[in-house]
Amino acid sequence: MIQTVVVTLFQVIVPLSIPVIAGALIARFKELEIKSLLTFTLYYLSPAIIFDTLMTAHVSHEDIFNTLAFSLLNLVLLWAIANGLGRLLRFSASETAGLTLISSFTNSVNYGLPLVLLAFGKLGLDKASVYVICQMVIVNTIGIYFAARSQFSIKNAIKSVFSLPAIYAALLALVLRSFNLSVPVEIATGISMVAQAYSPVVMAILGAQMVTVTRDKQLSKNSGVFWTGMAVRLLISPFVALLCIYILKIEGILQSVLFILACMPVAVNAVILAEKFNASPKIVSKCILWTTIISFFILPFLIVLVK
Numbered sequence: 001m002i003q004t005v006v007v008t009l010f011q012v013i014v015p016l017s018i019p020v021i022a023g024a025l026i027a028r029f030k031e032l033e034i035k036s037l038l039t040f041t042l043y044y045l046s047p048a049i050i051f052d053t054l055m056t057a058h059v060s061h062e063d064i065f066n067t068l069a070f071s072l073l074n075l076v077l078l079w080a081i082a083n084g085l086g087r088l089l090r091f092s093a094s095e096t097a098g099l100t101l102i103s104s105f106t107n108s109v110n111y112g113l114p115l116v117l118l119a120f121g122k123l124g125l126d127k128a129s130v131y132v133i134c135q136m137v138i139v140n141t142i143g144i145y146f147a148a149r150s151q152f153s154i155k156n157a158i159k160s161v162f163s164l165p166a167i168y169a170a171l172l173a174l175v176l177r178s179f180n181l182s183v184p185v186e187i188a189t190g191i192s193m194v195a196q197a198y199s200p201v202v203m204a205i206l207g208a209q210m211v212t213v214t215r216d217k218q219l220s221k222n223s224g225v226f227w228t229g230m231a232v233r234l235l236i237s238p239f240v241a242l243l244c245i246y247i248l249k250i251e252g253i254l255q256s257v258l259f260i261l262a263c264m265p266v267a268v269n270a271v272i273l274a275e276k277f278n279a280s281p282k283i284v285s286k287c288i289l290w291t292t293i294i295s296f297f298i299l300p301f302l303i304v305l306v307k
Contacts, residue, residue: 008300012118019200023207037205047169048194054173057126066250070258071134073244078104095225098280100146102229102287106264108135110206114199119303127257133170139269210289229287238263256306265291
């Protein structure tokens with residue numbers, strides 16, 4: 001068991017750590033504009049990898065249904081747990097909102113896709129692409145609601161979803177596949193080249209973001225919310241994911257991929273929503289940092305368990 005975990009650590013986590021460390025070093029010693037890189041990723045790399053993956057993905061209608069059902073059921077259960085703990089521990093409204101974001105949304109795009117590709121190969125990436133699309137929609141609709149219920153607008157939520165180019169890339173890929181159409185080889189090759197740049201770039205950005213969080217000297221001292229969020233994301237969420245998989249009777253590689261993606265650290269997008277709607281952004285930032293660091297040691301064990 002230990003030997004298998006060590007092998008997984010070197011085969012999966014070590015390759016991912018190289019761009020993370022590079023990004024962290026550049027952010028530490030040079031002026032690195034993370035916001036511009038995030039825009040570059042969101043509007044250039046993300047649509048490319050989503051389109052390229054979906055055009056060649058081996059996914060069935062059953063996979064799509066199971067992934068959507070898993071995403072929603074997992075979200076509802078984690079939301080209920082976060083809100084229940086918030087009331088039980090008498091957190092403020094903003095602290096409960098932050099706890100909900102920490103508990104419910106994982107870094108399935110920036111961290112999850114590269115991890116799944118290394119751990120489960122192209123077939124795993126195919127399965128993960130559907131989950132990622134679901135998460136993009138959920139974060140930009142239900143996520144906004146979680147962060148700011150009083151300011152929630154269905155119209156603005158829908159607009160935020162359709163401002164994401166990856167959604168259009170996914171829709172285009174699905175339409176082309178529905179009619180058994182394909183893009184010219186030259187264009188497909190170019191898109192594939194862009195898609196291959198996704199993993200090293202987003203992992204470097206993740207490393208830079210971790211350094212940025214450590215520089216923040218005004219992180220909240222409310223340890224109760226922080227430790228509760230850490231416990232839900234690292235300890236409770238794996239059991240919730242297993243429960244969802246059991247209820248939906250999901251099997252095979254889809255089971256493994258969904259479980260790992262549901263156990264990822266806190267989503268980077270969570271702090272963007274937290275800052276925008278004052279949902280304890282400092283606590284959310286701190287949880288992103290520490291769940292990401294700890295995940296490098298926990299995820300190899302989980303991958304070995306589900307493989």
